Amino acid sequence: MSSEESLSSTITDWLFINSWWLLLPFIMLLVVAAFIVAFVLLLYMISPLISPKPLKLNGAHVVVTGGSSGIGKCIAIECYRQGAFITLVARDEPMPFNLRFHKTVYNFLIQVVLCISVDVSSDYNQVESVIKQAQEKLGPVDMLVNCAGTSVSGKFEEVEVDRFKKLMEVNYLGSVYPTRAVITTMKERRMGRIMFVSSQAGQIGLFGYTAYSPSKFALRGLAESLQMEIKPYNIYVTVAYPPDTDTPGLAEENKTKPLETKLISETSGVCQPEQVAKIVVRDAVQGNFNSSVGPDGYMLSALTCGMSPVTSITEALQQIITMGLFRTIALFYLGSFDSIVRRCMIQREQSKSADKRE
C-alpha cells in the first residue's frame, strides 16, 4: 500500500468514526417522522372513541313504538320522568300511562303524552304521516325508540311458514319505517338519537328462535350501517339487547315456548322491564352504540362486538382485554346448551316410545 493510499483510508476511517454527528439531523428527522406517524395512528385509533355529548331529555320529544306495553311502556315512563314529551305508538290506541306518581316537583312544563294508533310494519306512508302529525303537535323528534316487536318460538319445521315473514315485517321493517320517517329532520337539525330494541337472541342464535333471532340480528346490521352514515350529523344509534323480561309479551310467548328454549334462556335470568328501561334509556342518552343488561348481557356484548362502533375508551379497553377470556367461558355455555338440547331430545323420544307401548 502506498503512503498516499494509506493516508486516504485513514482519513475516511477518521471521518466515519468521528463524523457520526453529521448524521444527527437525519436521525432527528427520522425520530420526528416516527413520532408524527405514531401520533396520527393514535388519533385514528382514538377518534372513534370520543364520547358524544349526552342528550337532554328535559323538554325533548321522544317517540316510542310499542309504547303501550312491557319494555316500551317502561321506556316511555322513564323518559317522561326525565322531562320528555312522549308519543306512544301501537296498533291498538295506547292508553296514556298513569302519570300522577311520576311528576317531579321540578317539572314546570306541562308534559304531553300523545297516543297514536298505527301498525308500524304494514305501510310506510301511513307511518310517515303519523310521525308527521306527532311532529306537528310536539315538535321534531329528538329520540326515536323502536320497541314494537313480537316473538314466535318453536322448532324450525314446526313454525308456520308465514311467521318467518311476519317477524321480519314487525321486528325489522317495523323499525326501518319509523326510522326512515324521522331521519331527514334529524339530519337537518344535526341532532338526535335512535334506539333499536333487539334482544340477547339478536346476539346469539338459540334453539326455538329460527324465526325470531334473524329478525333481531337484522337490526344490528341496520344500526351499524346507519350509524356510519349519520355520525357526522351528530345522530347516535343505540342497539339494546335485553334478556328475558317480565312483560305481557313474554307471558304470551311462554305459552308455546319449547322446553329447550326455556331452559337455555333461563341462563341469563328474567329482568324487570323498569330495570331494562333505565339502562337502555341511559345508554341512548349517552349515545352508546351498545346497550346490554345483566352480567351475561355484558359478556355477550363484549364477545360479539365485532366491527361495531364504540363510544368510550373504557369500553374499547374492556373489549380488548376480555374477549379471549369470554370466548373461553362461552365454550362452557355452548357445551351446556348442547347438553340441554340432547337431554330434551332423549326425553321426548323415550316418552314417545312409552306412549306407543301403551
Ligand SMILES: NC(=O)C1=CN([C@@H]2O[C@H](COP(=O)(O)OP(=O)(O)OC[C@H]3O[C@@H](n4cnc5c(N)ncnc54)[C@H](OP(=O)(O)O)[C@@H]3O)[C@@H](O)[C@H]2O)C=CC1
Ligand atoms: N320481553 C322479553 O323477554 C324481551 C323482549 N324484547 C323485545 O322488546 C320489545 C318489546 O317486548 P315486550 O315488552 O315483551 O312486548 P309486549 O308484547 O309486551 O309489547 C309489545 C308492544 O309492541 C306493540 N306492537 C306490536 N306489534 C306492533 C305493530 N305491528 N305496530 C305497532 N305496534 C306494535 C304492542 O301494541 P299493540 O299490540 O297494540 O300493537 C305493544 O305495545 C320487542 O321488540 C321484543 O322483541 C327483547 C328481549 C326480551
Ligand SMILES: CCCCCCCCCCCCCCCC(=O)[C@@H](N)CO
Ligand atoms: C360469555 C358468554 C356468555 C353467554 C351467555 C349466553 C346467554 C344466552 C341467553 C339467551 C337468552 C335469550 C333471551 C331472549 C329473550 C327474548 O328476546 C324473548 N323473550 C322475546 O320475547
